[in-house]
Amino acid sequence: MGFVDYEVKGNIAVITINREKALNALNSEVLDDLEKVFDGVDVNTVRCLILTGAGEKSFVAGADIGEMSTLTKAEGEAFGKKGNDIFRKIETFPIPVIAAINGFALGGGCEISMSCDFRICSENAMFGQPEVGLGITPGFGGTQRLARTVGVGMAKQLIYTARNIDATEALRIGLVNQVVPQADLMATAEKLASTIAGNAPIAVRACKKAINDGLQTNIDDALVIEEKLFGSCFESYDQREGMANFLRKKDDPAKVKHVDFKNE
Ligand code: DAK
Secondary structure, three states: OOOEEEEEEOOEEEEEEOOHHHOOOEOHHHHHHHHHHHHHOOOOOOOEEEEEEOOOOEEEOOEOHHHHOOOOHHHHHHHHHHHHHHHHHHHOOOOOEEEEEOOEEEOHHHHHHHOOOEEEEEOOOEEEOOHHHHOOOOOOOHHHHHHHHHOHHHHHHHHHHOOOEEHHHHHHOOOOOEEEOHHHHHHHHHHHHHHHHHOOHHHHHHHHHHHHHHHOOOHHHHHHHHHHHHHHHOOOHHHHHHHHHHHHHHHOHHHOOOOOOOOO
8 A cells, every 4th residue: 555565474474664755755645554554453363463664774764854844833743743652653563573674774764663573674774863954843752762772871862972883883772682793684584474373363462562651650550450361361262372382281291282362
């Protein structure tokens, strides 16, 4: 659809931001398309998503500077809200979303990657929040998520200096989990997604919710969140079958079988 492609591959799917001529910069149309694609994902069959950018040069080179250049204060706030709403939708999406970063992840590009569950990138990837060099603040959650991802001091340094960092430095500061050659990026992301998709989907979703929600509150309330989600797994086929299989294995290794989790 439009500027965003969607490809289902069994129980995983790939969402590709495809505005290659502008290095996949996010204008209003791209944001609208992205929202529609996420709204259309069938989370009962797809168990893990990969978000990437078209081409070998750029993941997302930021929000569209041309579109932003003429915004009024009210329009700027509205544009910020549009981006924040869709990024929050990604962050709280019921199934995991892996960012596969294939090049520039600047400004809004770095920000959208941080709304994903975790990031892997190609060796040519570049990250940064260049906004203060353009006379604005990061407006799609960068001031909030970068500090939560790499720590306050490092986030402040990156944002105040507007300095870009390469893949090696992104790995060192914990912004990405893994750096791979460009040619291996999608295969690596798909393998990770398939591993996740092979585990009990109700449990994976509950883990995502427990981690996300728990980080927004104090440790006592966070542990209650975990207890509730843990308890909810005990009404699932996946829990009964997963544990029964372990016990069968102990009883007789010949009885080991692949557990076909059912998402129910
Ligand atoms: N917006 C629009 N077009 C972009 C773009 C962007 N962010 N980045 C690249 N392009 C376009 C270029 O204009 C060029 O288009 P044509 O001239 O061919 O038509 C094409 O992509 C290829 O780019 P270059 O010719 O510049 O390619 P180079 O290899 O020479 O350089 C580059 C690649 C990524 C280093 C360079 O393009 C660059 O510096 N791009 C801008 C990166 C950047 O500053 N990104 C951050 C944008 S600011 C807010 C909401 C959101 C935000 C802030 C506030 N609120 C409402 C409060 C978010 C802000 C941002 O993301």
